[in-house]
Amino acid sequence: xxxxxxxxxxxxxxxxxxxxxxxxxxxxxxxxxxxxxxxxxxxxxxxxxxxxxxxxxxxxxxxxxxxxxxxxxxxxxxxxxxxxxxxxxxxxxxxxxxxxxxxxxxxxxxxxxxxx
Amino acid sequence: xxxxxxxxxxxxxxxxxxxxxxxxxxxxxxxxxxxxxxxxxxxxxxxxxxxxxxxxxxxxxxxxxxxxxxxxxxxxxxxxxxxxxxxxxxxxxxxxxxxxxxxxxxxxxxx
Numbered sequence: 001x002x003x004x005x006x007x008x009x010x011x012x013x014x015x016x017x018x019x020x021x022x023x024x025x026x027x028x029x030x031x032x033x034x035x036x037x038x039x040x041x042x043x044x045x046x047x048x049x050x051x052x053x054x055x056x057x058x059x060x061x062x063x064x065x066x067x068x069x070x071x072x073x074x075x076x077x078x079x080x081x082x083x084x085x086x087x088x089x090x091x092x093x094x095x096x097x098x099x100x101x102x103x104x105x106x107x108x109x110x111x112x113x114x115x116x
Numbered sequence: 117x118x119x120x121x122x123x124x125x126x127x128x129x130x131x132x133x134x135x136x137x138x139x140x141x142x143x144x145x146x147x148x149x150x151x152x153x154x155x156x157x158x159x160x161x162x163x164x165x166x167x168x169x170x171x172x173x174x175x176x177x178x179x180x181x182x183x184x185x186x187x188x189x190x191x192x193x194x195x196x197x198x199x200x201x202x203x204x205x206x207x208x209x210x211x212x213x214x215x216x217x218x219x220x221x222x223x224x225x226x227x
Contacts (some may be wrong), residue, residue: 004158015191032213043204043216093158097213103147105215115155 003027004096008110012116013084020080021111023094029074030096034105035067038091052075084115122205122218130226135192137221140185140203146208148181149215150190162190162203174204195225 003026013019023033031052031100048069055060056069066079066088077096081088091112095105122139129135139148147166151159153203165172166186171178178191192199202222206215 006158041222043219046214065217084186091156095159098143101215102162102164103208103215104149104164105162105213107151109158110156111203112139112156 002098002106004030004054004094004106005023005095006058006111007028008111009109010112010114012114015085016083018080018082019113020078021092021094023077023079023096023108024116025075025096025106028096028098030077031074033071033077033094033096035069035077036093036095038093040091040112044093047079063070068081081113084113086115089115092116118226122203125219126222126224128224128226131193131196133195133225135195135199135223135225136189137203137223138187138200138220141205141216141218142175142186142188143207144172148179148188149206149213150179150188151204153191153204153220154200155207159204185223194224195227196202197227199223201217 005024007022033050034089035047037047038044046059048056050056050069050071052071058064071077091110093110095107097105149164150162151161161178163174165179176193181188202220204220205218209216
């Protein structure tokens with residue numbers, strides 16, 4: 001159980017366009033999901049916390065107008081990278097916890113974004 | 117900034133050998149977790165150890181926690197080629213489930 005999927009697994013887009021990444025909890029409901037960004041050979045950097053039915057909370061330094069997060073249902077959170085630039089190229093990973101209070105998170109397989 | 121610092125950054129061993137990696141953190145925690153990431157993939161939860169625990173085992177994994185030194189270690193015994201991955205420690209940042217990840221240790225196990 002506790003499977004999280006992401007779609008797409010990889011995407012190439014042109015500068016100036018927007019890209020939407022979906023994160024779904026397949027067999028459980030997730031009131032809270034997290035979005036991370038990871039550069040090659042580096043650790044995960046938390047971008048924002050996505051809360052079902054309310055606004056996402058963003059980490060310091062993350063532009064909320066650039067990285068739009070929507071958590072419209074208990075099984076789906078989306079991250080939209082708006083007006084993408086080459087420096088937005090990265091590996092984006094989402095995760096969800098079961099809300100049981102044990103802090104264990106279940107991660108999606110990640111989305112590789114390349115902006116040309 | 118990353119709370120957890122891990123060492124070594126990279127580790128290369130042969131199958132059958134043990135792999136040990138360490139994680140240090142700066143503030144008090146409720147628990148510490150270890151995750152594995154295969155190249156280009158998401159993270160897989162390995163083990164969680166609570167602040168009142170000192171040692172925990174799961175299969176070939178052994179985790180220790182020393183809250184007085186603010187450090188943890190992950191030992192993989194009898195390593196296999198399939199253990200080749202990056203390993204991250206993560207501590208709870210707040211009561212809302214946020215995690216702070218360490219820099220990670222890249223482990224390569226050669227047959």
